[in-house]
Amino acid sequence: MKKLMDFLEKYFMPVADKIGNQRHLLAIRNGLISIMPLTIVGSIFVIFLNLPIDGYDQMIAGFRPILDIPFRFTVGIMGLYAAFSVAHYLGSSYKLDPLSSGLLAVVGYLISVVTPVRVTEDVKNVISAGNYLSIADISSTSLFGAIVAAVVSVEIYHFFVEHKITIKLPATVPPAVLKSFEALIPAFVIMMLFWGLRYGLKFDMNSFITLLVSPLKHFMVGNSLFGGLLTVFLIQLFWSFGIHGENVLGPIIRPMWDAAILENMDVFAKSGNAHALPNIFTEQFLQWFVQIGGSGTTIALAILFLTSRSKFAKQMGKMTIVPGLFNISEPLVFGTPIVMNPILVIPFILSPIVLTIVSYIATITGLVPMMMAKLPFTMIGPIGALMSTNWSIPAAILNVVNILIAIAIYYPFFKIFEREQLTIEAKADAEA
Template sequence: MNRLMTILERYFLPVANRIGKQRHLMAIRNGLIATLPLTIIGSVFVIFLNIPIDGYEELISGFRPILDVPFRFTVGVMALYAAFSIGHFLGESYKVDPLTSGLLSVLGFLISTIVPIQIIDEGQQIISTGRYLAVGDLSSTSLFGAIITTIITVEIYRILVQKNITIKMPSSVPPAVSKSFAALIPTLVIVLLFWGIKYGLNFDINGVVTTLVSPLKNLLVGNNLFGGILTVLLIQLFWSFGIHGEAVLGPIIRPMWDAAILENIEAFQASGNAHDLPNLFSEQFLQWFVQIGGSGTTLALAILFLTSKIPSIKQMGKLTIVPGIFNINEPIVFGTPIVMNPILVIPFIFCPVILTIISYIATISGFVPMMMAKLPFTMVGPIGALMSTNWSVGAMVLAIINFGLAILIYYPFFKLFEREQYKSQQEV
């Protein structure tokens, strides 16, 4: 184990740190995190549109189209919001105007991705062209295309600004007006570029990017057990060195996580069947079934700490139990510490892997549905599992069973840790 940790620390961590701090990946991560309130609120409306109470469906039937509006304009057009927020953060990192960066990113995305629909009358005559957009094209299916077009757009804008290829106004002109004129040439370049690619070359950026990313996405967040285990294992290994696992992997996997849950939400909204959704290993699957109390399922360890007869360990349990209930585990990870701890790091790494396998089997066997909503990560585990799976009691039961298994897995290592702490205190 020590040999493996040394190899990872020497060769793997430096590369991972560089990836995690890469400008474009950080902008993607921050931009997608910025859309979190929209996703959560959209998910809440999906949940309450499908409460399993007799007569509820009939009660809201006359209002369903209206109640569906918040979902359509949050989750349903998420790629549009992502283009703006990612463009904003990327422009900010380059110290060019963030607002212009976001607006131009939306422009580039719309021109390159969206084909205006035609309105045809009963006689098959075209009565309108180019005045209406298909809202479905702005959903999760275009998320990766939005990311790529945003990066291209902001890079073009940044280069033109840095090369002073802009219209400069006198210093007496208000800043807002000056920035608007400075964006004229970049706007023209971006329009001509994406217009030419889409309609001149007949090249679909979004379609190509989605096709290229699909194999990796299907591996990590689809229904592949190996990919699910790999994701969990990498997160835990980073945490074992004191590095926030989700923060390091986030720039790479968060777009896939977000696309996965958005696809699930949209598929559920269309079918109403949470057992037949595209993606099993969403972030929510890990949150509610695997990372109970935070990465490493550390709430189980906090509860065991409360039973300790050693005052310092029991005090650590008291300090970490409440944050752990709400899935905040930095106090126990760094306070114990679990980081680089040769005893506790073993269950910290392998307990989530075991729970991933158990939860995968429970899902594919039909005992629990897949995740169809995105809730705040601070939601109490079993309740989050219940609500995120279309009110599945089986999902809540699985979360409780997994938590009990986590306590059993941690127990022998906790006792060994307790014994070592007792010895060290006796020697002082």
């Protein structure tokens, strides 16, 4: 075990660290995380529209179109927000004006994915003649197109600024005006590029990118058990070395996670059936069924520590049980520590793998629904599972059952750890 960990630390971790800190991947991760409040609020309205109360649908029937608006203007146009936020962070990393970076990305993105619809005649009480944009074009279905548009737009902007191909104005001109004129030539080039691709060459960038990433998306966050297990294993492996697993994988997998849950939310908003959604392995699946109490299902270890005869373990249990209830595992992971601990790192990796298999079986057999909402990760486990699956009581029960399974997996390793601590404490008492 020690030789394996030494090998991984020497050869694998440096590569992972470089990937996690790569400029473009970091901008994608931070950009998508920054729009999380919008997806959470949109999710709350999806939940609110589907409360499990008899007669509730009839009661809100007249207000449903109005109540659906917050969802449509958050999750429904998520691609637009993603294009701006990713470009904002990437532009900032190049020390470009973040606002100009975001705006240039938005215009490039809109030109590349949205085709105005021309209505020539009025339709009474429905629509007037004119040009219209479909918000379906800028929803989660074009999330990958938004990311690519953001990266390409900022790189063009950076190229022109770095080579000083910009309009020069006197230093006495206000900074806001200077920045606007600095972005003028890049804006023209970006608009012509995306316009030429979309309407000159008839190239649908978003469809092409979606086609390219769809095999990886279906493997990592779709319904592939092997893909789900690989994701969980890598997250736990990074954590075992003290590296935030989600942060390392986030730049690669977060766009797919976000696209998956947004796709689920959109399908659920139309069908109302949480058992027939496109994606099982969303981030929320891991949050509420696998990484309960934080990465490694460490709530189980915190509970065991509370029962320990070791003074150190019992104290750790008291200190970490409350953060664990809110899915914060760092105090336990680094305080025990689990990091680089050959005893506790085994159940730390094994528990999530076992729970992934158990939860996958429960999902495909229809015992629990799929995830149809995105809630704050600090939600207490059973409540988060209940609300994220359209108020499914079996999902809340599965959350509790999984904690019990994790306790059983951790138990023999906990006893070994406890025995070691008792020996250390007895030695210290004898010396005292």
